[in-house]
Amino acid sequence: MTQTDFSDRHIGPSADDQSRMLAEIGFADLAALVGASVPAAIRSDADLDLPAALSEPAALRRLRELAAANTVKSSLIGLGYYGTITPGVILRNVLENPGWYTAYTPYQPEISQGRLEALLNFQTVVSDLTGVPTANASMLDEGTAAAEGMALALRATKRKEAGSFVIDADTFPQTVEVIKGRATPLGIDVVVADLSDGLPEGDIFGVLLQYPGMSGEVWDLKPVIEAAHARGAKVVVAADLLALTLLTPPGELGADIVVGSAQRFGVPFGFGGPHAGYMAVREELQRQLPGRLVGVSVDNEGRRAYRLALQTREQHIRREKATSNICTAQVLLAVMASMYAVYHGPDGLKAIAERVHRLTSAFARSIGDQEVEGFEVLNSAYFDTLTIALPGSAEAVVKHAADAGFNIRLVGPQIVAVSFDETVTQDDLQVLLEAFEQRAFRRAVVVSEPSDAIPAGLRRESAYLTHPVFHEHRSETSMLRYLRRLQDKDIALDRSMIPLGSCTMKLNSTTEMEPITWPEFANIHPFAPIEQAAGYVELIGELEGWLAEITGYARVSVQPNAGSQGELAGLLAVKGYHDSRGEGHRNVCLIPSSAHGTNAASAVMAGMKVVVVKCDDNGNVDLTDLHAKIDKHAADLSVIMVTYPSTHGVYEETIVDICASVHAAGGQVYVDGANLNALVGLARPGRFGADVSHLNLHKTFCIPHGGGGPGVGPVAVGEHLAPFLPNHPLRPEAGPETGVGPISAAPWGSAGILPIPWAYIAMMGPDGLTRATEVAILSANYLARRLSPHFPILYTGRNGLVAHECIADLRKITKDTGVTAEDVAKRLIDYGFHAPTLSFPVAGTLMIEPTESEDLAELDRFADAMIAIKAEIDRVASGEWDRDDNPLHNAPHTAETLLSADWKHPYSREEAAYPVASLREGKYWPPVGRIDGVYGDRNLVCSCPPPEAFED
Incomplete structure (x- = not known):
């Protein structure tokens, strides 16, 4: 074996093993087996047009070149993404540890007690800090969590007519746009308004408030929350967990639902993800809470044991009646965030927050010094973010700051914003001050005493993280042993095979995993100047191109950060296509009874009507019933969603005919890519009749499952659907101008783990x-x-x-x-x-x-x-x-x-x-x-x- 044989390392059975296996099932070689099992009608007529395989050292060298094309600066841009320090014991023993990153979703709780305990810790962190009793075991990101919050508010108010969902104008722009994208197909009216003076008129079912706001402003949300409740509306608050160690928690202010991100609890930028979003709700809403919920049960000997509670809410079971289409969560990142809290404890978290706040106050006092006229801090109260008016060009100040090694946010012609984090030092303040003022002789103010920038009425007084687990592991030795103790309770891929059908739990090679923790990939802010992310842009372009070639489609977007999000993006592209042709009435989605449950849930979220097609006794789509349903709904047929090979593990012979029949009626064909593992190199959905697919990079392309996430669910489309791929309000490069808006909060979704499938494809x-x-x-x-x-x-x-x-x-x-x-x-x-x-x-x-x-x-x-x-x-x-x-x-x-x-x-x-x-x-x-x-x-x-x- 030579260093060029990565595929031999990845593929388990040797040539001799394969011969023995073929003999067992009666075939002379792999070609004969494939010829006998894969229908000729779908077989590709050409080999994959991809670069020749790289050796592992060569792939790492190429990734080093791409990483070197990125420029790492101290990004003080904020908008929900902040610099953070991952404790080494967590970096090495969670993120870089296959005992954690190769685990599967804990549907078998007896062999998942370690990760379930870690997730219970995460829920406790969120619940305690938000002041709301029930938290789930992670969401995909803050933007999608806020969108789920809107949907939950609508369900909870039980209105026949939805009314409006009102968003405060000081909310992160990507969150606003993700919510609008979710609201449109459901017929929800979204109103963005400055709520500091009260709620707008009209019928309102829900309100979203950012706490602290995008500008950094900290204000008392209680009057708006009470006014919303008086009008029968539910209130969603998007809150910063680190800020909540110092601020009155939203639950104490009356919030019904609290959402946000745990990113700044030790999870790097990663050019936008993956990060663990969160959602917490009041007790009366807990049984409507989307996502996964870890609870406590007992085993057959009466021992206390953890399990996923309320599993019947899962979309696999509830289908079109599901409360959400969430499939993949962000378990690995939630585990990291929970362990960050375990390691630092409440005192450590508060100390980090106080230090960040002191540095913010020091810069506010320094920049507001009347010695230099024209600089004005516009915030009356703040935690870590300042909005600053300038005497001159804001673009010039942004450039001066970048030249000094800092990315700050351009707000207006003479306004910038700066968000401080735990990585910032007193020396950084001095350099940044000089960059702002363009002079080097005045020293920045040092603030050691408590700041008065948080109003007395909004300072937190309630305790949090009182459970012993957040007090017992201060030393690295203790933390190391705690992590090992939890890991030893579980079965992951490092211990044995995980033979889960439909989930493709295969090798996640060390070489594929290694680059994701390199600083040049890990420490890039998603909204940093695009030239600082040149390596990422090139890597993403190559990966999207390779995925298009593998699937036979014209274009791919990697923005969706889970398979469920890819499904929604694909269906919204279909909806956009029909709308563009004046056929917006097409809203029927045909789904075989064997399909993944997320299909039906995603269709409902896209505003479609689900019509189920029967399967025959052999598990195939019943063509008689299919044609009857097509005839019945031909005028309104939007799309059929078919998993191929089928969820039953069979190559259906009739797939080409199914595609042709739906097209003849004016519909589109969505092939669920969950089982692409059985097609790569042999058949291309985009060539045998499909118009759109989502792909599971955490299945076919080796991103590890991480105990239930991260995942990436790119959407691949034919040329006619390409104009309707996701785009992003802060990144015109991330999608077409005519796109459907953002599906995820970050422009390229969970970009931080895209080096994994890039390396897999390059080396195979x-x-x-x-x-x-x-x-x-x-x-x-x-x-x-x-x-x-x-x-x-x-x-x-x-x-x-x-x-x-x-x-x-x-x-x-x-x-x-x-x-x-x-x-x-x-x-x-x-x-x-x-x-x-x-x-x-x-x-x-x-x-x-x-x-x-x-x-x-x-x-x-x-x-x-x-x-x-x-x-x-x-x-x-x-x-x-x-x-x-x-x-x-x-x-x-x-x-x-x-x-x-x-x-x-x-x-x-x-x-x-x-x-x-x-x-x-x-x-x-x-x-x-x-x-x-x-x-x-x-x-x-x-x-x-x-x-x-x-x-x-």
Whole structure:
């Protein structure tokens, strides 16, 4: 093997392994397998036109060149993005640690207790600082959180006629535009007004206030909140968490919903993301709260245990009745932010905030010195941001500051704004002052005493972060051990394969991951002058071009920061296209019953009417029903959303005909790119009939899942839809002038992690990408063949083959023995595995996706575990083991349970703990037993329980 063979490092099965696997399923080579499984009608007629594969060293050299083209300055621009210092112990042991970044969404809570505790800490931080009792486990960013806040306010007021949503004029511009983009398809009227003098006239269902405001102004929101409540409206406050260590929390001022970003809690700029947004709500709104909520339940031995609460709200289940289309959250970044709070504690956070405020006050006093006329601080009260009137050209001052190493914000011809953060020093103030005044002889004021820039009535008096976890880990040694203790509770990709169907949990290589923490990528503000981000612009341009080539579309936008956001962007592009042709009445979205639940939720958010198309007994779209629905809705047909290969893991033979039929009726075709892992190099959706797709870079293109995010969900479109891609109010370069507005708060979404898919594509090259797809198909069919004598495979395509995943059907087993798919999922934990996808898309089944990066030994280890579990089921079926007291029903088994003195089960401790001999070499011990989901949903506890709760 040479250094050029990255694809051989990424693809698990060796050439010899592949030969053995092919022989098992009866094919001579990969070409024969692909020819037998992938319909000829969709096959590409040309190889991928991509650069030849780079070696790992060459890819890093090229990324170094791109990084060097960026210019890192101290960005004091603000607008929701601030310089921050990531503690080294968190940088190395969370962000750079595969034990954290390769974990999956904690749908199997027994093997997710570490990340669930970290997320509970995050919820506690948000709840405590905002003064609102119930917080979720992260949102995508501040702008989209505010848009979700608007939607929640509308639901909560239960109005037949929406009325208006009013936004204070001192709100971040990207937030305003994201909200407008969400409001338009729902028919909501958005009013932007200066609310310092009160609310405008008219029927209002909701109000959004920024706290502190974009200008930096801190003012008493209580009168406006009370006036809104008097008119039956809900109030959303977008708040800065660091400021809330000093300011009266919004909950105490009467806010119903509080949103924002946790970015400045140790998460770098990353040219706009990824960052953890947040949302907190009053108790009466908690069951309508979008996103994920970590709560406290108990396991089968009565131990306290964490789980995702209210999972039935998830869009996979609720579909068009979902409260949101959120799928990916920002778990990895929420974990970082929560650990920043754990490490610093309440006193440390307050000290950081006080220091930032003192430096801001020092600059305000310095620049307002009457020795130099014409400089005036326009804020009457502030935390960290000053708006300053100048005696001369603001553009000149911005340039002088940039020459001195600082980016500041241009507000008007003679007005600038400066936002200070924890990275700023007293020496920086001196340099910045000289840049403003263009003279070097006057010293900046030093402020050591408390500032009076926060009104006495708005100074925080209530306590926060009182739970012991925020007081116990001051030393790095203690913090290091806490992180390790949580990590050891979980199963992530560094421990075993994660065979989740539809989720493509594959290798996230170290070389791909390494560049994201380089300062030249991590420390660029999203609104820094574009010439300072030249390397980013080039990288993004190359990546978008490569993704367009891979998918066969004309244009790609990487702005959507999750698959759900990509879906919405694609549907809004379709809506914009129809509107431009005078066919705005087209609003029907056809969705097969097998589709991802986010599809229906996204369609509703885009203002469309969902019409479900049946699937036949083989899991394919029922063409008879499809044509009937097309005929019925032809005049109003907007789009069909089809997942391909299907959610059932099958290449449907009729996809080209489906596309043609919808086009003939004037509709567009949306192919959900969740399963693109089975198409890359073999077929291009943009060439076989689709008009638009979103792509999951956190699936097919190796961005790690991070326990439930970050994700990136670019939208790819045909030439006719390109004018309707997302754009951005602060970045004309980020999208077409005719675009639909921003989908995410940042111009290029989660740009900070785009070096990962860039590196993956660059190092795999066209041949490696194609071979990865072929091996993904091979691995899925190998597992299907090994498992089929023991568990029926529910759906297959041509020649009895599957695509990149297969569904094991346990429904008859359950009927005959009482052993459920959930029992098998939990028993797999005892074997050291994360379970496959449970009961989706079909209840009572397990959807299995091995990916191309698992080697044959691991595939066989998983197959052997499943076959051994089937043998255990047979012992239940024969009556040897009791239906209600057997290793499957009682799984998973904790060490504490196995060591108890009163073991009374009809199977041995050894059978429970070591069902196969290999487990004695490296056993994963689950920290808790089977968790009671019903108890957790009925007894919501969504912030750190008090210490007394853990007493016996």
